[in-house]
Amino acid sequence: MTTDFDDDLEELSSAEDFLEYFKIEYDAKTVHVNRLHILQRFHDYLKQAQDSIPEDNEVAKREIYHRLLTRAYQDFVESDALTEKVFKVFHMHEPQQTFVPLNDVFK
Structure with missing residues (x-):
């Protein structure tokens, strides 16, 4: 069942x-x-909050x-995209850990 709220969100x-x-005030530059x-x-x-969002209480x-x-x-008012690392691309240059079993080294 869709509500007016759900319909409104579809338009955004x-x-x-x-x-x-x-009705959240924002800085256009940010x-x-x-x-x-x-x-x-x-x-x-x-x-993350999906289990606590009531479907029947608009x-x-x-x-x-x-x-x-x-x-x-606010996360991006107080910080920046590089620090927040929302997208996977920002994690690509971080050190990676790879496990190689000792048996594979001596094959």
Whole structure:
């Protein structure tokens, strides 16, 4: 069952759309530089919270979405994309650990 809230969310496409829909004040420059990172972080937060988001209480659901989007936006006000490392590409140059069994070394 879809709600008006779900229908509204389907219409939103940009970080600015989401921030405006949830009436979150934002700095356009911060969003311009970090829009994809903010949306991905918001998505990650929603995924982490999915078990605590009530499907049958639209008011509570809106509040949780508002809080998580505010948190995602604030992450990039207080930090930057390189530090936050939202996307896999930022982890590619980190040291990698590989295990090679001793038996494979002497083959």
